[in-house]
Amino acid sequence: MDKLNLMTSFIAVAEEGSFTAAANRLGKTKALISTHISQLEDLLKVRLLIRSTRSMQITSEGQSYYEQAKKILDDIVTLEAQLLHESQSLVGRLRISAPTTFGELVLMPCIAELTSANPELEIELLLNDRFVDLISEGFDVALRVGNLADSSLIARPAGFTKMILCASPEFIEHYGEPESIHQLADLPCVFDTNHRQAGSWSFTQDKQIVEVKPYITVRVNSALASANMARTGRVIAYCPEFSVHAMLEKGELISLLPHENKSQIPVNVIYPHRQHLSSRVTTFTQHFIDYWHRITG
């Protein structure tokens, strides 16, 4: 028994003053309205309407019920409209999880654009390279660089980032520029432990994936830290393009063997569910993907 249906029927009858008119208003039959009123009266154990075949009169209890029932139905409509508006407007908080370096270098300018366009959007960005459980930590959305583990989470591909093998001019002056990736086994390297394969770097040559074990002198769980290490001139680094972009532009680092390595790693936007995404999430996602395509060409 759908109580809200019964209430709706009763309100229509009270306002129209007749079962038939109420049935027309609601697009139902008068028979249904009749059973609805009977059910409601049985449920409430109170007579709401006094009716003969021709005339009808609302009881004092019916009048009191009408007023309050109408308010309750209004409250439900208001609640639902407000909730929909809340989820479809760009007001409120958006919790984002992202890898540290990626967040620092890529995401901050992207988010700056978004918030200046939507001042009421509150963004909370948590940068972390450890594994993050989106659901239990209450994130709305996350960015992941690299291949994804199997998961129940939903991924939306945003594009790719090139992997750059690089060193400083001082390093090249001292060791000379390597002519093949296999020389990395003999040259001092810094290793970003955020990479999946422990102790090895993978390159793509002529669409073939080649694994090389570099000579590792330093390990660190940060792409930016390893780029900065390379800038000292002591080591070669293998970093995502975004983390060394500025240093390459300034000439502080130089890309090595750019024609021999076409490695790319995927960038994904992740959310914990697929349905009824708030527009905060969809707006952020779309804006990030646009931004990423803009800066990676």
Place this chain on the structure above:
Amino acid sequence: MDKLNLMTSFIAVAEEGSFTAAANRLGKTKALISTHISQLEDLLKVRLLIRSTRSMQITSEGQSYYEQAKKILDDIVTLEAQLLHESQSLVGRLRISAPTTFGELVLMPCIAELTSANPELEIELLLNDRFVDLISEGFDVALRVGNLADSSLIARPAGFTKMILCASPEFIEHYGEPESIHQLADLPCVFDTNHRQAGSWSFTQDKQIVEVKPYITVRVNSALASANMARTGRVIAYCPEFSVHAMLEKGELISLLPHENKSQIPVNVIYPHRQHLSSRVTTFTQHFIDYWHRITG
């Protein structure tokens, strides 16, 4: 789709923190809870809960919906309890319709007892000898003296009143006491036009109904008026016992042929419906019936 059911399930989940616990609380299966939540989210087009098989988290929209939905369910419970209380207490108005003389002489003392015992009961008594439509004029209850016309109304028999043929001592002194009802055709009479049969009186002799056409000198639509007419000594009257009771006691009127006439007419309590009577109506009805039995013996 019973929206209140969906809301109830969601509230249980939000409070218990798990679908299974919510299902146990409501005595339903977890499968049902799962579909309820999905339906509610589809209905609202908003994600309320973020859930994996093991952990669950309420969204900010879900939290807001929970608080307001809970209030709405509370409002419904409160409304229903209040309505039931309202109809079961003796507070409020009771509109009664009754014949004029009956109301003036019988009902007023009866109602006086009732209101002094229930000070919060407001009684509105409308006395009227014309036909009254209980429903369209909004009466809760009516009293009818005499046989009832066929009707959709509900009648509860309260007892009977004797019909008394009577005249004043002066009348008897002048005309002598009649020895048979058939003499009424020759003696001057006052006729109460509230009687059903126009121009004739019916008597009950040895369980046989006898119709007599009296010699009518005055017609009036009031039993009390016809009794007062008889008290002048000019005419014989035929009245319900309650309307001449006081005059008989004082000796102002004398009952004629009491052993030859056993006519009684029924007294009924009438209401426009049978179900969900307010306790105002049932209390009044019971009190009147008790009172009537007390005064008629």
Place this chain on the structure above:
DNA sequence: CTCATTGTTTAGTATTATTTAACAATAAGA
């Protein structure tokens, strides 16, 4: 790694909602 427990899905069943049609009651019109 196993096991128990979670939420989801599907198919089947039970229940309810709704309509259709026949009905009794009654106000309006002839």
Place this chain on the structure above:
DNA sequence: TCTTATTGTTAAATAATACTAAACAATGAG
């Protein structure tokens, strides 16, 4: 006064849905 049209009610039939049971995939605890 009689007929007609319209009212609310009822019963039976059907459409819709609520609910369950069972099998499932995912995952945290031991």
